Amino acid sequence: MTTPEFTTNRDNFCYRHPDRQSFVLCQRCMRTICPECQTQAAVGVICPECMKAERSNRTPAQKRAQRQWGRGGSARGSLTAVQSGRPMMTYGIIAVTAFVGLLQLVPGLGITGLFEFWIGYLFPELSGAPFQPWRLLTAALVHSGIWHIGLNMLALWLIGRSLEPMLGRWRFLALYVLGALGGSVAVGIISPTTATVGASGAVFSLFGALLVIGLHLGANMTGLFVLLGINLVIGFIPGFNIAWQAHVGGAAVGALVGLIVLRTRMRQQRVWQILLLIALAALLLAAVFIVPPLLIT
Numbered sequence: 001m002t003t004p005e006f007t008t009n010r011d012n013f014c015y016r017h018p019d020r021q022s023f024v025l026c027q028r029c030m031r032t033i034c035p036e037c038q039t040q041a042a043v044g045v046i047c048p049e050c051m052k053a054e055r056s057n058r059t060p061a062q063k064r065a066q067r068q069w070g071r072g073g074s075a076r077g078s079l080t081a082v083q084s085g086r087p088m089m090t091y092g093i094i095a096v097t098a099f100v101g102l103l104q105l106v107p108g109l110g111i112t113g114l115f116e117f118w119i120g121y122l123f124p125e126l127s128g129a130p131f132q133p134w135r136l137l138t139a140a141l142v143h144s145g146i147w148h149i150g151l152n153m154l155a156l157w158l159i160g161r162s163l164e165p166m167l168g169r170w171r172f173l174a175l176y177v178l179g180a181l182g183g184s185v186a187v188g189i190i191s192p193t194t195a196t197v198g199a200s201g202a203v204f205s206l207f208g209a210l211l212v213i214g215l216h217l218g219a220n221m222t223g224l225f226v227l228l229g230i231n232l233v234i235g236f237i238p239g240f241n242i243a244w245q246a247h248v249g250g251a252a253v254g255a256l257v258g259l260i261v262l263r264t265r266m267r268q269q270r271v272w273q274i275l276l277l278i279a280l281a282a283l284l285l286a287a288v289f290i291v292p293p294l295l296i297t
Contacts (some may be wrong), residue, residue: 005133016048026050064093089169090160093176094153097199100141101149118195119188119292126293136288140180152199159206166213167261173259179205179250181281185288186249192292195230196243201250204231209253209261216262256280 014020014034017057022034028049038045046054058193083122093231120127143149183201187194216225231247257277264273 008270010170027074028054028144051098054259066122087160087169087172088117089176090156090164091170093160095155096149097141097149097153101143104142112197114199115139116195117184117187119192119288121291122188123293136184137177137196138180139184140202141287142197143199144197148198152203156199156206159203159210163206163210163213171261175205175209176202178257178277178281178284179203179208179254180255181284182251183243183246186252187243188288189291189295191243192295194243194245196246198243198246199254203247204228204247204250204255205254207231208251208256209258210254212255213262219291225284253280253284 012023014037015031016024016037017034020034020036022032024033024035024038024045025031026033026045027041028046028050031047033045033047037047039051040049041054097250099182103109105176107181115135115138117135118127118129120129121132121135124131143152160172163175169177180199180202181204184196186201187196191280207224211224211228220271228251258278259281260273260276264270264276
């Protein structure tokens with residue numbers, strides 16, 4: 001229920017439809033706009049006039065990027081031309097992670113202990129633990145609590161809805177898996193005594209890839225820079241008990257994947273794209289199997 005002060009203030013009504021109240025502002029001109037006048041953009045929602053001005057002021061490079069990456073782009077240069085619709089891979093990852101989260105609540109199953117990652121599981125001769133390399137990835141399926149899984153899945157849902165249609169389902173899955181691997185590798189190398197759980201590395205890889213692709217498209221990435229910076233800084237604050245190493249590793253891997261996809265997005269470069277992604281995975285595995293023993297011994 002609105003107050004008299006709200007209803008008498010004309011700034012609380014859509015500037016194009018004065019009879020419609022709204023709480024939403026255009027992120028460029030800061031005027032109030034109703035749902036009909038809202039257009040989704042990289043910075044949030046903007047009004048029709050700002051959208052028109054943005055399109056008219058695009059540089060030739062930005063227009064070329066839009067033709068190559070936009071939904072109306074050619075089949076030869078566009079990744080989204082063949083992948084559109086609902087982000088089913090995003091929904092699938094959330095569903096699987098949520099199911100594993102429910103299993104964590106079942107007494108006696110010990111899912112967290114079975115899936116968490118610690119570098120000792122890769123070097124049984126040094127730690128006495130069984131050799132279980134799959135924990136590099138399964139750690140992304142278990143979390144330390146309801147807030148941990150909730151925030152990670154919320155971030156996945158928010159970013160995945162935009163990034164998955166842009167990359168395509170299988171590229172998106174490859175990005176997520178490589179990000180999870182990169183997060184575990186970073187924890188194993190930088191902090192070999194730490195056991196870790198959570199999808200933070202995978203989620204931060206989405207941030208890294210979106211940042212690289214957004215900069216290529218000429219989008220205003222200030223908001224993403226701020227959000228990424230805040231999340232990275234929080235990981236260094238004592239008391240939060242956050243594996244910042246996984247954040248850094250995931251973001252770095254995501255940026256590399258984004259760069260690979262950008263440089264090999266043409267259909268005739270598909271083989272190179274697959275080979276480079278495999279090479280990145282091999283490099284991460286080589287690093288985690290070679291570097292930690294040198295540090296431990």
